[in-house]
């Protein structure tokens with residue numbers, strides 16, 4: 001009986017392997033499906049650990065979440081080469097801004113995430129089952145992107161509390177995923193918070209995924225991602241009138257870095 005099951009298992013694995021070799025679409029779907037499954041299952045196991053260790057919703061849970069997610073890269077043959085970690089060592093809070101290419105960014109995020117740092121996320125993620133629950137427990141700040149006024153109110157609250165709570169805040173200023181190898185124009189929320197709280201902005205840039213990941217072409221292979229944490233940009237003395245300039249400055253620096261890290265000639 002056991003031998004029968006074993007043979008069936010081997011046959012299914014062989015079939016999947018052949019299908020993956022033959023069809024890029026199957027290969028892509030299975031790899032991405034496995035990625036989702038990892039998040040879903042690992043979240044279910046991590047929720048009770050966070051509750052037992054830290055008792056509820058707190059940024060301290062991010063240390064536990066980070067430890068788990070940092071192992072995922074080995075399943076997909078991804079390598080991260082990180083430069084400039086020392087730039088996170090500013091005294092007190094800061095706003096961290098980075099480019100956002102795909103859901104694979106969650107691995108890159110956890111690879112460099114400093115302690116006591118929460119992320120801003122779209123509120124829809126709160127309802128993603130066990131993943132939503134673990135994100136909630138990690139202290140993530142949820143915003144409604146469809147309502148500028150409510151998102152602005154949440155962001156203003158963040159600007160007020162980040163100094164008292166001494167937390168860093170990680171924002172994806174493109175506001176959505178973008179896997180084109182370039183940057184979308186930046187939204188201004190992150191830069192408003194930085195100016196309101198008078199804290200530095202630390203840009204983080206991940207090289208383009210396009211050589212190993214492209215959902216439109218069913219491409220998802222192993223690969224290396226270069227990450228650079230850039231020097232903090234001070235905002236002391238800036239006012240709301242300077243937010244546009246600050247946004248442009250960050251955008252230009254990050255775009256140049258993205259092209260350099262991705263081996264793409266600048267424009």
Ligand SMILES: CCCCCCCCCCCCCCCC(=O)SCCNC(=O)CCNC(=O)[C@H](O)C(C)(C)COP(=O)(O)OP(=O)(O)OC[C@H]1O[C@@H](n2cnc3c(N)ncnc32)[C@H](O)[C@@H]1OP(=O)(O)O
Nearest residue numbers: 042043046068119121122148151155175187188189190192
């Ligand atoms: C064990 C297993 C674990 C598994 C689990 C692991 C994962 C654990 C980590 C989870 C991590 C999740 C990561 C998710 C990642 C996303 O969900 S990305 C999507 C959500 N994030 C964002 O959207 C952030 C970026 N967006 C912004 O900052 C946007 O500015 C806002 C606040 C949403 C507003 O949106 P908007 O209205 O479309 O944007 P915008 O054109 O910037 O603003 C309109 C006007 O309001 C002004 N304005 C904007 N913000 C402000 C403000 N705060 N104050 C005053 N004025 C403002 C602007 O200046 C602008 O006015 P003008 O200058 O044009 O006159």
Ligand SMILES: CCCCCCCC/C=C\CCCCCCCC(=O)OC[C@@H](O)COP(=O)(O)O
Nearest residue numbers: 036039040102103106127128129131175176177
């Ligand atoms: C009972 C409900 C069950 C729902 C099950 C859903 C299972 C979800 C399982 C795994 C999700 C893994 C991904 C983890 C977090 C991904 C964060 C992310 O990258 O969000 C995208 C967001 O930045 C921008 O969104 P858009 O590009 O604007 O769109």
